[in-house]
Amino acid sequence: MKKSRRKEKRLLIYLLLILLSVLMLFPFYWMIRSSFMSNREIMTVPIQWLPSHYDLENYKNAFARAPFARYFLNSAVIVAINMVGSILSASFIAFGFARLKFRGRNFWFAMLLSTMMIPQTVLMIPQFLIWQRVGAYNTIIPLTLPCFFGNAFNVFLVRQFYAGIPKDYDEAALVDGASYFTIYWRIVLPMSKPVMCTVGVFTFMGTWNDFMGPLLYLDKENLKTVSLALQNFMGQHVSEWNLMMALATVITLPMIVVYFMAQRYFIEGITFSGIKG
Amino acid sequence: MRNEKKMTAKEKTQLKWGYFFIGPSIIGLFCFNFGPMLFSLAISFTEWDVITPKVFVGLKNYRELFRDPLVLQSLKVTFLYTFLTVPLVTCIPLLIAVLLNTRVKGMSVFRTIFYIPSIVPVVASAAIWMYIYNPMYGLLNSVIRLCGGSTHNFIFDPKEVIPSLAVMAVWAAGNTVVIYLAGLQGISRELYEAAELDGAGGIARFRHITVPLMTPIIFYNFVMAIINSMQTFTQSYIMTDGGPANASLFYSLLLYRTAFKQSRMGYSAAMSWVLFVIIAVLTALVFRSSDRWVIYENGDKG
Numbered sequence: 358m359k360k361s362r363r364k365e366k367r368l369l370i371y372l373l374l375i376l377l378s379v380l381m382l383f384p385f386y387w388m389i390r391s392s393f394m395s396n397r398e399i400m401t402v403p404i405q406w407l408p409s410h411y412d413l414e415n416y417k418n419a420f421a422r423a424p425f426a427r428y429f430l431n432s433a434v435i436v437a438i439n440m441v442g443s444i445l446s447a448s449f450i451a452f453g454f455a456r457l458k459f460r461g462r463n464f465w466f467a468m469l470l471s472t473m474m475i476p477q478t479v480l481m482i483p484q485f486l487i488w489q490r491v492g493a494y495n496t497i498i499p500l501t502l503p504c505f506f507g508n509a510f511n512v513f514l515v516r517q518f519y520a521g522i523p524k525d526y527d528e529a530a531l532v533d534g535a536s537y538f539t540i541y542w543r544i545v546l547p548m549s550k551p552v553m554c555t556v557g558v559f560t561f562m563g564t565w566n567d568f569m570g571p572l573l574y575l576d577k578e579n580l581k582t583v584s585l586a587l588q589n590f591m592g593q594h595v596s597e598w599n600l601m602m603a604l605a606t607v608i609t610l611p612m613i614v615v616y617f618m619a620q621r622y623f624i625e626g627i628t629f630s631g632i633k634g
Numbered sequence: 635m636r637n638e639k640k641m642t643a644k645e646k647t648q649l650k651w652g653y654f655f656i657g658p659s660i661i662g663l664f665c666f667n668f669g670p671m672l673f674s675l676a677i678s679f680t681e682w683d684v685i686t687p688k689v690f691v692g693l694k695n696y697r698e699l700f701r702d703p704l705v706l707q708s709l710k711v712t713f714l715y716t717f718l719t720v721p722l723v724t725c726i727p728l729l730i731a732v733l734l735n736t737r738v739k740g741m742s743v744f745r746t747i748f749y750i751p752s753i754v755p756v757v758a759s760a761a762i763w764m765y766i767y768n769p770m771y772g773l774l775n776s777v778i779r780l781c782g783g784s785t786h787n788f789i790f791d792p793k794e795v796i797p798s799l800a801v802m803a804v805w806a807a808g809n810t811v812v813i814y815l816a817g818l819q820g821i822s823r824e825l826y827e828a829a830e831l832d833g834a835g836g837i838a839r840f841r842h843i844t845v846p847l848m849t850p851i852i853f854y855n856f857v858m859a860i861i862n863s864m865q866t867f868t869q870s871y872i873m874t875d876g877g878p879a880n881a882s883l884f885y886s887l888l889l890y891r892t893a894f895k896q897s898r899m900g901y902s903a904a905m906s907w908v909l910f911v912i913i914a915v916l917t918a919l920v921f922r923s924s925d926r927w928v929i930y931e932n933g934d935k936g
Contacts, residue, residue: 370736377730378747384762384805385750387773391765404776446658453655457648465656465663472667476913478865478886479906482893483670483677486684506662537651566755568868573894584757588872591761598765605758612753620746623753627809628816 392416392603399598415603419590422600425607427579428586435497435582436564442504443511443560444553450507451515452541456527466516473509477569485573499574500567504560511556514629518552519545555622555629561615562623583608678903688900695904705905707880708888711796715884716863719800723807723863724856731814732844745815752808760872763802764789789874792881799869799882810855817851818844849928857920864913885909 391399392415393408420426454466488499522545530540546553571585581589587604594600616623641649653660678695680688699705734745751759766773767788775785788798821844829839845852867886870876876883889909893902 367738370733370738373733374744377733378744381747381751381805383773384759384766387766388758388762400771402771403780404771404773450656450659453652453659457652457655459645459649459652462652462656465660468663469659472663474914474917475667475671476861476865476906476910478867478889479674479910480667480670481890482899482903482906483674484666485894486677486899487670487673489684503662503666505658506666507659512659537647537655541655562753568755568757568872572871584755587757587761591764591872598768598771601761602765605761609754609758612755613750616750616753623749624812624816627812 388602388605388609391599392606394599396597396599415599416607419600419603419607422594423586423590424578425583425586425604428581428583431497431580432565432582432584435500436561438497438501439504439564440557440560442501443508444556446505446507447511447515447556448546448549448553449541451512451519452537452545454512455516455519456524456540456545457537469507469509469512481569481573488574494574495577495580497575497580500564500570511559514555514626515549515552517629518549522548551622551625554619555626558615558619558622559626562612565612674903674906677900678907680900682899683897684899685897691900695901696908698901699904699908704880704883704888705885708883708885711881711883712864712866712885715796715799715866716860718796719803719863720856720859722800722804723810723859724852726804727807727810727855728814728848728852731811731818732840734811734815735818748811749808752806754806756868757872759802759806760869763798764873767798789882790878792879795874795878795882799866799873802869803863810859813855814848814851817848821847846929850930853920853924853928857917860916860920861913864909864916 390406390408393411394405394415398405398409454462484499488494493499526544527537527540530544535543566584567582568584568588571582572588575581575585587601587608590604591601677688679690679692681691681695682688730748734741734748754762769775769785769787769790772788774788778784778786786794789795825843825847826839829843834842865886866884867890870882870884870887871890874882876887885905886909889902889905892898892905
C-alpha cells in the first residue's frame with residue numbers, strides 16, 4: 358500500500374513539474390513560433406499555433422533593416438574586453454586579500470564589500486557626469502575600464518577559492534626565491550581555472566545583458582550594442598512582431614549557448630552568491 | 635600594536651606586495667564608488683543643467699522633491715510594485731525549488747527549464763512579453779478569447795500594468811530558485827526521514843523543517859528582491875515608458891528622465907539619494923526583524 362502511495366506522489370510531482378515547465382517555456386515557444394511567421398499569419402484569427410513554413414526570411418529581413426552584424430560585433434568586443442578585465446583584476450586583487458597578511462587588509466576588504474550595498478541608481482548620475490567631463494561619452498571606455506579595477510562580488514568569489522589552495526605552495530616558492538607576483542602568475546592563477554570560468558561566465562552574462570550602460574553612454578549608431586539596437590528597433594517598427602521576435606531569438610541565443618557550455622560555472626556562481634552572501 | 639620599525643623583513647615585503655595586489659581595487663573604490671558618491675551628494679545641493687555653472691541651493695531640491703506630484707506618483711508605483719513582487723519572487727521560487735529537490739528521474743532537465751528564463755537578456759524578454767500582452771493579437775488575449783473572456787489591455791491598462799510586470803519578474807526568478815535549491819541540498823535527508831517516521835506529512839515537514847532551516851536564505855533573497863524591485867527601470871522604460879497615465883512611472887525611470895532628458899542634475903542627484911535612504915531603511919528594517927524569524931544553525935550568524 359505504501360508503495361502505491363509513493364507512486365501516486367511521484368506521478369503528482371511529474372504532473373506539477375510538466376505543467377509549470379510548459380508555463381515557463383511558453384514565452385520561448387511563442388517567440389520562436391512568431392519568428393518564423395509572416396505578419397499576416399501572426400494576425401490571423403483564430404490563432405495559429407505553428408508557423409506554416411520554417412525559413413530564415415524574418416531573420417534576413419531584420420538584419421537588412423539595421424546593421425545588426427555591426428551591433429553584434431560591438432557587443433562581442435565589449436564582452437571580450439570585460440571578460441579579460443574581470444578575470445585579471447579579480448584574480449590579482451583576490452591574491453592580495455587571500456594570500457598576504459598586512460595592515461589594512463581587512464579594512465579595505467570591508468570597504469570593497471560595502472560597495473555591494475550601493476544602489477546602481479546612486480552611481481549612475483555622477484559616473485555619467487565624470488565620464489562626460491573626461492571625454493569618454495560615446496566611447497566604450499565607461500563600459501569596459503571599470504572591469505579592470507575589480508568588482509566586489511568577483512573578488513570575494515575568487516578570494517574564497519584561493520583560501521582553499523594550501524599555502525605550502527607559496528612557502529616553497531618563496532624559499533626558492535620566487536616573488537609574490539611569480540607565485541600569483543605561475544602557481545595560484547593556473548590552479549584557479551574553475552573560479553576564473555565562473556567569473557568569466559558571469560561577466561559575459563552581465564555585459565551581454567546590460568542595457569542601462571549602453572543606453573547612457575553609446576549614442577552613435579556604429580557603437581550600439583545588441584540590446585540597445587533591439588530596443589531602438591522596437592521603437593521604430595512598432596507592430597512588426599515577427600521581425601522583433603527573430604531579433605529577440607538571435608540575441609538570446611548566445612546566452613543559451615554559453616549556459617549549456619558552462620552550466621556548472623553558472624550554478625556555482627549563483628549558489629555562492631546565496632550561501633556566502 | 636606593533637611599531638613600524640619592529641616589523642620583520644617578511645612583514646615588510648607582505649605589506650609592500652599586499653598593496654601592490656589590492657592597489658587596483660583601492661583605485662577603483664575611489665574612482666568608481668566613493669568619489670562619484672561624494673560628487674553626487676555635492677551636486678544634490680545645487681541646481682545644475684551641466685551647461686551653466688552650478689548654483690548652490692541648500693536643501694531646496696530635497697524639499698521640493700516631497701511636494702513634486704510626479705515624484706510622489708513614482709514612489710507610489712515603485713512601492714506598489716515592490717510590495718506585490720517581493721513576496722512573489724521570494725515565495726514561489728522556494729516552492730519550485732522544493733519541487734525540484736525531489737528525487738525523481740529527469741530532474742536536471744526540469745532544473746534547466748526553470749533556470750533558462752532568467753538568462754534571457756532583459757530587452758529580449760521585454761520584447762517577448764510586450765508581444766504576449768498585446769491587446770490585439772497577443773498570446774494571452776488570444777487564449778482569453780478562446781475561453782470566451784473579454785480582451786484585457788494588460789500593460790496598457792493603468793490597473794493591470796503593475797501586476798503584468800510582476801508576472802514577468804516571477805518568470806525570470808530562476809536565480810532565486812537555484813540559490814534555494816543549493817540551500818535545500820544542504821538539509822540532511824535524515825531530518826526528513828525522522829519526521830516521516832514520526833508521522834509528519836508533507837506540509838508539516840515543509841513547515842517545520844524546510845522553512846526554518848531555509849530562513850537565512852529566504853532572508854537573503856528577500857533583501858535582494860527589495861533592493862532590485864526598488865530600482866526597476868528597464869522593463870518600464872522599454873515596455874510602457876511609464877504609461878499609461880503614469881501608472882508604471884517607476885522611480886528610476888523618473889530619475890533617468892530628470893537627469894538625462896531634462897538635464898536637472900542637482901534635482902535628480904537628490905532623488906537618487908532619497909532612493910538610497912529608502913532602500914537603506916527598508917533593508918535595515920528587514921535586518922532588525924531578522925533575529926525574530928531567521929534561524930541560524932548552531933546559533934552561528936552568517
